Amino acid sequence: MNPLNIVLIVLAALAVLLTLAYIRADRETLSAAEFRADSGYQTATLSDGVTAYMDYGPKDAPPIIIVHGGTLGSMAYQGYVPPLVKDGWRVIIYDQYGRGFSDRPIAPLSIDMLGTQLLELLDYLNIDRAHLFGVSMGGAVIARFGATHGARVRALAYQVPVIGGVSVTPALIATRLPIIGKVLARLVGVPAIIARGESFGTESEEARLVVAHFKDQFAVKGTERMMRDMLIGDALGDRMADHQKIGASGMKAQFVYATDDPEIAAAQVEAALAFYDAPEVHQYTGGHFFSSGRTDELSTKLTAFFKQH
Numbered sequence: 001m002n003p004l005n006i007v008l009i010v011l012a013a014l015a016v017l018l019t020l021a022y023i024r025a026d027r028e029t030l031s032a033a034e035f036r037a038d039s040g041y042q043t044a045t046l047s048d049g050v051t052a053y054m055d056y057g058p059k060d061a062p063p064i065i066i067v068h069g070g071t072l073g074s075m076a077y078q079g080y081v082p083p084l085v086k087d088g089w090r091v092i093i094y095d096q097y098g099r100g101f102s103d104r105p106i107a108p109l110s111i112d113m114l115g116t117q118l119l120e121l122l123d124y125l126n127i128d129r130a131h132l133f134g135v136s137m138g139g140a141v142i143a144r145f146g147a148t149h150g151a152r153v154r155a156l157a158y159q160v161p162v163i164g165g166v167s168v169t170p171a172l173i174a175t176r177l178p179i180i181g182k183v184l185a186r187l188v189g190v191p192a193i194i195a196r197g198e199s200f201g202t203e204s205e206e207a208r209l210v211v212a213h214f215k216d217q218f219a220v221k222g223t224e225r226m227m228r229d230m231l232i233g234d235a236l237g238d239r240m241a242d243h244q245k246i247g248a249s250g251m252k253a254q255f256v257y258a259t260d261d262p263e264i265a266a267a268q269v270e271a272a273l274a275f276y277d278a279p280e281v282h283q284y285t286g287g288h289f290f291s292s293g294r295t296d297e298l299s300t301k302l303t304a305f306f307k308q309h
Contacts, residue, residue, distance in 0.1 A: 022183045027190075028221040035220045036101035046120040048113060049103030053094035053121065056081050061090040062154070063127050064306065067118065068093075069136030070162075070230055071197045073100030073217065076210045077135070083299035089306075092130075094121060096141070098230065100213075104222025109229035111237065114141045119149055131306045133157040136264070136288070137230075140239045147242035150249050155309040157254040157302055160261055160288055163243065164268040166236045175231045185228040190218065193227055200289055207292065240272060247275030254280040254305045256298065258290040280305050 032050065036043070041052040054074070064084060066077045074093040084091045095102035097117055098109050107113065118141065122130060131154045134142035139161020146153050166172070169192070174184035197214040200207060217223055230236060246253070253276050257269045266283075273279055282301060284290045291298055 018180075018183055018187075022186055025186050027218045028224065030219045030221065032101070032103045032220050032222070035217065039101045041095075041101050044121055044124040046117060046124065048097060048105040048107060048117060051094055051097070051103070051117060051121055052101030053092055054078075054081075055090070055092050055125065057085040057088075057090040059090060061088055062306070063090040063092060063125075063130040064302070065118070065122070065127075065130045065132050066091065066093045067132060067134040067138035067141050068096065068099070069138050070236060071136070071193060072200060072210060072214055075100065075213050076200070079206060079295040080133075080299050080302075083296055084303065087299070087303040089131075089303070092121075092125065092127075096138075098223065098226030100217060104220065104226050108233060109226045109235055110233050111140065111144050111235050114235065115145045115148060118142075118145055119152065122152060128152070129154050131155050131157070131309075133159070133302060134161060135159040135291075137162050137236060139163070140236065143239045143242040143246065146249075146251060147245040150246070150251060153251060155252045155254070155306055156246070157256070157305060159256045159291065159298070160258060160264050161239075161255070161269070161272075162236055162264065163239055163272045164265070165238045166263065172231055175228050181232070182228065185231070186224055189231060190224055190227060194218065200292065203293075243272040244275045247277065250277060252279075252305075252309045254282070254301070256282045256284070256301065258284045258286055258288065260285050261288045261290075263288045 036052050041054055044051045044053060066080060068074050068077055073095045077093055081091050096114050098104050129152055132142040139158040142156055146156050175181050175189040177184060194215060198211055200211055255269060255273060257264065257266065259266045273281065
């Protein structure tokens with residue numbers, strides 16, 4: 001047989017196998033509405049879809065909005081709520097588009113879509129100005145928001161924030177490939193994201209519930225597509241220019257990060273710190289998820305910082 005024909009047959013067989021694997025690996029069986037039906041979350045219908053949120057504490061108390069990261073949704077931050085409410089705050093947690101109990105819009109996920117979602121949620125809740133607390137990619141979201149909607153922000157608190165983009169991993173490279181990237185996102189990228197979420201730990205019942213919810217969300221139609229949008233788009237991009245603009249405005253900021261974080265290099269955080277006038281800084285060790293088990297301590301630091309501003 002002609003060697004070229006052999007190559008073509010092999011390639012055709014690989015294409016068939018990949019197609020079958022892609023179909024079999026489809027996890028998505030639920031709508032976002034079905035997934036959140038018994039969640040207990042409140043909902044706000046915004047321009048890009050329904051946002052699921054929880055609103056705690058007195059409505060006339062100063063508000064803190066908690067903005068979650070790229071992997072774990074708002075449920076992972078419910079531990080911050082009781083101590084913050086006890087300290088006199090109104091606390092709002094919400095799921096960003098594409099994650100948790102919120103909708104999966106058709107439009108590609110972007111940093112500006114997530115900023116618009118936050119702005120419209122503030123409007124929906126009749127909140128003129130709020131303290132923002134963002135973790136990991138949530139730190140990128142509040143940095144862009146602070147740079148573009150500074151008048152709506154009282155102060156910013158960053159925890160292990162994405163600043164200079166994310167490290168290029170084999171899984172990320174795979175999802176960015178043309179044509180085959182969509183297939184590899186399902187077969188390689190999503191399993192890598194799930195494994196990352198599982199690394200949050202299961203030492204407590206709360207952590208086990210967070211991880212179970214995180215894995216369950218991949219049954220919602222559109223989650224895989226929006227996770228890929230997150231990986232290949234600008235949601236995890238370089239936010240250094242935003243930090244420069246925020247710093248020049250004089251806005252106050254707190255930075256909490258791990259010096260041994262393998263995902264967010266300490267040097268990136270320290271480069272952003274240089275733009276701010278007397279930022280409050282707290283360093284830890286323990287990697288990207290160093291905050292696990294330290295909720296009360298970190299809530300105390302948030303309260304002390306926000307009360308100054």
